[in-house]
Amino acid sequence: MSRPRVLPRRRSLAAAVGAIALAATSLAACSSSDAGSGSSGSTSGGDALVLAIQQAPTSFDPSQVEPAAAGILWNSVYESLAYRDPVDGVVKPWAATGWKYSKDGLHLTVTLRDGLKFSDGNPVKASDVAATMNRNIETPGYIQTQITALKSVDAPDDKTVVLNFKYFDPKFLPLLGRELGTFTEASALKNPNIATDPLGSGPYTLDKAKTVPGSSYVLSRRDDYWDVASFPFKTVTVRLMNDPTASLNAFKAGEVNAVAITPEQEAAAKATSGAVITPTAATAIRTMLIIDKGGKIIPQFKDVRVRQALNYAIDRKGIADKLLLGFAKPTEQVFSTGGTVHDDALDDTYPYDPAKAKALLAEAGYPDGFSVQIPSTNVSTKLEPTLSQQLGAVGIKVQWVAIPDSQATTVLSSGKFPLSLKDSAFASDAYTAINFLGAGTNNPEKFTTPELTKLMDTLNSTVDPEAAKPTLAKINEYSVKEALEVPLYNPINLWATSQGVQFVDKAGTTSSVRQFGVAAK
Known part of the structure; x- marks a missing residue:
């Protein structure tokens, strides 16, 4: 098994990360791989990682885990069948050794690696994975919304898991390295306290004696874990701090050694003794979703000219x-630079042009504009004054409606708001297509057109990911020309680390302890 390398310690702000070409993650088949090779930046040394995040985990129940900063907790306690390598962004086996689709894409066979054990000492069996996944199919929650194509999961023997689909789902495979890929012991699914008392086979266990739910969570490394060398920190402490100023102060005081910071905080964090500031890859996207493309709430949004006006009205570069x-x-496209179909030329489709926006609104029959309500969450707060001013300048009057951050995802399907700001991490191009333009959570009204339906049907019947690329490129172009969303920008987030900790994620992966390593002193 290859061992992770120790990264050199950097003393200044790294240059902003540009577009990174990544291998496609929606693989039709994957051969055996060493999961340990994916934790570049780790070392067998190290002691404690203490970081601050803004949002508490909703639950440790495998059916209820969600993609958020708190993912560092559940994907440390639970193993996933796969993981997305923070160095190159490729989905690689973790608890699995490999997988393969049937020719028609209706069956996915996953092989488990030998020697997996739950933290209670019991061996991991395919029946445990199958039981967890079958429960996910039946249990309402975020995961259930992502696996509508999954019909059932079988375990023909202790090492083989077979996933059976109602229809081929081209976005599915990356989910094995995210929420769906987690599993627990079949008997633990009956635990009434599963939301707070997780039992996993991952590299860490939740130290309930030291954990204060809603305040701080402590993870202890399992010395008997099969790949312990890839996880250098003996303990991981996650502290909840909703206020970015409080997080920065905790970092400056040495109370935490890793924290996400805002651009305005970069100078202050950098001045902290021993601090290293590292930008993330710009692969995620912040979008103003046009939820109501069908015009059910605001009839105006059914008109492509109105949607185009929204895009012309916003000064993305200024923001x-x-x-x-x-x-x-x-950016003006939802397809990420982390994928293979992002087209730089499409980012010149809607230059900032308030006059053009006003003309389009008048042409569509709304010379005086109209009013719209948008939910106000931690995603939108910083942008609200600017967006209100820019949209207001062309006649679109915005009212921001405060909602709890915990409802930022569910509000999309509430039927109350025609627009909403949303952050979306990159998983794969196919995932992006379905999430924004198919049956995904970012398209809760399941809006489509005859042209889009034809393109999506082609995508959904193409099992070979290479053969799907031309279709994905056409979907990207169509979504931009039809202004189906209002993409804003790919954020470059900043992590401040100290005390020998290094942020090593170069691919913009989802929250994970793999994003951190021990820096050479």
Whole structure:
């Protein structure tokens, strides 16, 4: 098994990460791989990682885990069948040794690696994975919304898991390295306290004696874990701090050694003794979702000219350069630079042009504009004054409606708001297509057109990911020309680390302890 390397310690702000070409993650088949090779930046040394995040985990119940900063907790306690390598962004086996689709894409066979054990000492069996996944199919929650194509999961023997689909789902495979890929012991699924008392086979256990739910969570490394060398920290403490100022102060005081910071905080964090500031890859996207493309709430949004007006009305470059101090890449497409179909030329479709926006609104029959309500969450707060001013300048009057951050995802399907700001991490191009333009959570009204339906049908019947690329490129172009969303920018987030901790994620992966390693002193 290959061992992770120790990264050199950097003393200054790394240059902003540009577009990174990544291998496609929606693989039709994967051969055996060493999961330990994916934790570059780790070392067998190290002691404690103490970091601050803003949102508490909703639950440790495998059917209820969600993609958020708190993912560092559940995907440390639970193993996933796969993981997305923070160095190259490729989905690689973890608890599995490999997988293979049937020719028609209706069956996915996954082989488990030998020697897996739950933290209670019991061996991991395929029946445990199958039981967890079958429960996910039946249990309402975020995961259930992502696996509508999954019909059932079988375990023909202790090492083989067979996933059976109602229809081929081209976005499915990356989910094995995310929420769906987690599993627990079949008997633990009957535990009435499963939401707070997780039993996993991952590299860490939740130290309930030291954990204060809603305040701080402590993870203890399992010395008997099969790949312990890839997880250098003996303990991981996650502290909840909703206030970015409090998080920065905790970092400056040495109370935490890793914290996400805002661009405005970069100078203060950098001045902290021993601090290293590292930008993330610009692969995620912040979008103003046009939830109501069908015009059920606001009839105006059914008109492509109105949707185009929204795109012309927003000064993306100004937001990136002035409001975000350059730590963002303006974009007009939802397809990420982390994939293979992102087209730089499409980012010149809607230059900032308020006059053009006003003309389109007038042409569509709304010379005086109209009013719209948008939910106010931690995703939108910083942008609200600017967006209100820019949209208001063309006649679109915005009312921001405060909602709890915990409802930021569920509000999309509430039927109350025609627009909503949303952050979306990159998983794969196919995932992006379905999430935004198919049956995914970012398209809760399941809006489509005859042209889009034809393209999506082609995508959904193409098992070979290479053969699907031309279709994905056409979907990307169509979504931009039809202004089906209002993409804003690819954020470049900043992590401040100290005390021998290094942020090593170069691919913009989801929250995980794999994003951190021990820096050479």
